[in-house]
Amino acid sequence: xxxxxxxxxxxxxxxxxxxxxxxxxxxxxxxxxxxxxxxxxxxxxxxxxxxxxxxxxxxxxxxxxxxxxxxxxxxxxxxxxxxxxxxxxxxxxxxxxxxxxxxxxxxxxxxxxxxxxxxxxxxxxxxxxxxxxxxxxxxxxxxxxxxxxxxxxxxxxxxxxxxxxxxxxxxxxxxxxxxxxxxxxxxxxxxxxxxxxxxxxxxxxxxxxx
Amino acid sequence: xxxxxxxxxxxxxxxxxxxxxxxxxxxxxxxxxxxxxxxxxxxxxxxxxxxxxxxxxxxxxxxxxxxxxxxxxxxxxxxxxxxxxxxxxxxxxxxxxxxxxxxxxxxxxxxxxxxxxxxxxxxxxxxxxxxxxxxxxxxxxxxxxxxxxxxxxxxxxxxxxxxxxxxxxxxxxxxxxxxxxxxxxxxxxxxxxxxxxxxxxxxxxxxxxxxxxxxxxxxxxxxxxxxxxxxxxxxxxxxxxxxxxxxxxxxxxxxxxxxxxxxxxxxxxxxxxxxxxxxxxxxxxxxxxxxxxxxxxxxxxxxxxxxxxxxxxxxxxxxxxxxxxxxxxxx
Numbered sequence: 001x002x003x004x005x006x007x008x009x010x011x012x013x014x015x016x017x018x019x020x021x022x023x024x025x026x027x028x029x030x031x032x033x034x035x036x037x038x039x040x041x042x043x044x045x046x047x048x049x050x051x052x053x054x055x056x057x058x059x060x061x062x063x064x065x066x067x068x069x070x071x072x073x074x075x076x077x078x079x080x081x082x083x084x085x086x087x088x089x090x091x092x093x094x095x096x097x098x099x100x101x102x103x104x105x106x107x108x109x110x111x112x113x114x115x116x117x118x119x120x121x122x123x124x125x126x127x128x129x130x131x132x133x134x135x136x137x138x139x140x141x142x143x144x145x146x147x148x149x150x151x152x153x154x155x156x157x158x159x160x161x162x163x164x165x166x167x168x169x170x171x172x173x174x175x176x177x178x179x180x181x182x183x184x185x186x187x188x189x190x191x192x193x194x195x196x197x198x199x200x201x202x203x204x205x206x207x208x209x210x
Numbered sequence: 211x212x213x214x215x216x217x218x219x220x221x222x223x224x225x226x227x228x229x230x231x232x233x234x235x236x237x238x239x240x241x242x243x244x245x246x247x248x249x250x251x252x253x254x255x256x257x258x259x260x261x262x263x264x265x266x267x268x269x270x271x272x273x274x275x276x277x278x279x280x281x282x283x284x285x286x287x288x289x290x291x292x293x294x295x296x297x298x299x300x301x302x303x304x305x306x307x308x309x310x311x312x313x314x315x316x317x318x319x320x321x322x323x324x325x326x327x328x329x330x331x332x333x334x335x336x337x338x339x340x341x342x343x344x345x346x347x348x349x350x351x352x353x354x355x356x357x358x359x360x361x362x363x364x365x366x367x368x369x370x371x372x373x374x375x376x377x378x379x380x381x382x383x384x385x386x387x388x389x390x391x392x393x394x395x396x397x398x399x400x401x402x403x404x405x406x407x408x409x410x411x412x413x414x415x416x417x418x419x420x421x422x423x424x425x426x427x428x429x430x431x432x433x434x435x436x437x438x439x440x441x442x443x444x445x446x447x448x449x450x451x452x453x454x455x456x457x458x459x460x461x462x463x464x465x466x467x468x469x470x471x472x473x474x475x476x477x478x479x480x481x482x483x484x485x486x487x488x489x490x491x492x493x494x495x496x497x498x499x500x501x502x503x504x505x506x507x508x509x510x511x512x513x514x515x516x517x518x519x520x521x522x523x524x525x526x527x528x529x530x531x532x533x534x535x536x537x538x539x540x541x
Contacts, residue, residue: 027409027410031410031412031414031415035289035290035407035414035429036289036407036410036414037287037288037289037290037407037409037410040287040409040410041287041290044287075293075294075295075326076243076293076294076295077293078293079264079286079287079290079291079292079293079319079323080286080290080291080319081291081318081319081322082319083291083293083319083322083323084294084319084322084323084325084326085322121322122318122322176355177318177356178318178356179317179318179356179427179429181355181356182348182349182355182356182359182427184355
């Protein structure tokens with residue numbers, strides 16, 4: 001079983017839906033330890049992505065083309081830290097997916113490239129209370145699932161579950177990167193908004209594949 | 211939330227339309243993507259100066275576009291850094307053929323977007339140098355944080371580097387002056403109330419009536435400490451002492467003292483702060499030779515203030531005194 005371009009388009013549309021549904025929650029999470037714009041910014045970005053998808057005459061030939069459209073649109077509409085971070089993630093992922101179908105290994109390559117992009121752009125590592133704390137366990141879980149012979153949909157499901165656990169695990173952490181780091185100890189006890197949005201985007205990927 | 215707005219989504223665009231119409235003699239506003247340039251565009255043979263960041267800090271940065279200061283400013287959404295596709299054309303528009311200096315405040319979003327924007331502009335043949343302003347002493351180090359934030363000291367960097375560019379310095383020289391200001395300017399702020407970002411609809415943080423936040427940034431984010439409300443003199447001392455200590459100021463030195471309002475504090479109170487800060491500097495034998503008091507780097511309607519001290523020498527003083535003609539600063 002493989003995932004095709006239609007999956008990529010479904011994923012992106014599902015991202016837009018879930019971000020819109022959770023806009024206020026992300027704003028509130030960000031208000032607590034950041035500046036309260038994460039939900040608004042991502043919602044603006046994914047609305048623009050959907051508008052561009054709708055304007056296409058025909059679906060792109062490759063999965064990477066869909067992800068590149070997401071990357072460039074997020075970079076040019078989101079701003080903040082999330083724009084460059086998610087934009088770079090989708091851009092790196094698009095380069096790793098210049099194909100029309102993904103098997104389990106392809107899904108792993110997509111996630112690894114995205115994670116690498118976020119780490120390079122944000123110069124972050126695990127334990128700093130950022131989206132890396134959701135992306136890293138998600139990617140590790142995808143590798144383990146693929147190694148165990150799971151199909152691409154199950155690989156994504158494993159990644160999404162691990163992202164949820166990773167996001168929850170940011171709650172007790174003290175932030176040392178990004179705006180929340182200025183709070184010092186007071187950042188503990190809050191779910192990181194970037195980890196939460198990562199969880200939402202990967203859950204959307206799994207749903208689109210199911 | 212009570213605000214003079216139509217749709218929260220339109221605040222920045224409509225504000226820029228008004229700004230363009232009100233100051234057509236000084237600035238030109240490019241709508242899509244949004245950025246502000248001098249009315250006449252880039253000055254041939256002059257190093258261009260560009261700054262930018264989230265909206266909601268007015269007059270920073272668009273209010274400082276004009277002769278003797280910035281060539282272009284890039285406003286993002288409220289409290290959100292601009293995007294690379296705004297920054298790159300603004301850098302291009304500011305290039306008079308001698309390269310462009312980007313003045314970036316040390317906030318993760320600003321730094322990331324300016325990095326990408328500079329890469330795009332360089333791909334189109336513009337030479338770009340960047341300096342990062344990090345004057346906020348409330349953030350103690352960069353080991354456990356994203357590093358010191360860039361706050362009100364940014365005005366000093368823009369003014370003085372702007373004068374250096376206007377007098378004909380090349381890109382290296384202008385960047386060197388900017389770095390020298392950054393090395394010698396420190397700030398610390400206090401919030402008495404939170405502000406409300408239009409699209410959020412509720413205050414950025416919850417602050418009880420009898421408490422204040424010491425060590426705030428300029429994006430409505432909470433500070434490092436929350437303490438009971440105190441008198442202005444006591445608060446001023448809490449702001450000034452770490453600034454002076456961090457600069458390592460000693461008797462006999464000359465400084466610029468800048469008391470900045472966060473948007474919701476009246477000028478009378480800013481002068482109360484200035485009065486005490488000046489006296490404290492005098493007690494240490496530090497001479498205030500230049501001053502600035504007012505709302506220059508704001509956080510919407512937040513009540514509060516920041517104290518900025520810039521160590522001066524003859525060259526920095528002369529560059530500060532050089533003529534400037536922008537909507538927010540003019541002499």
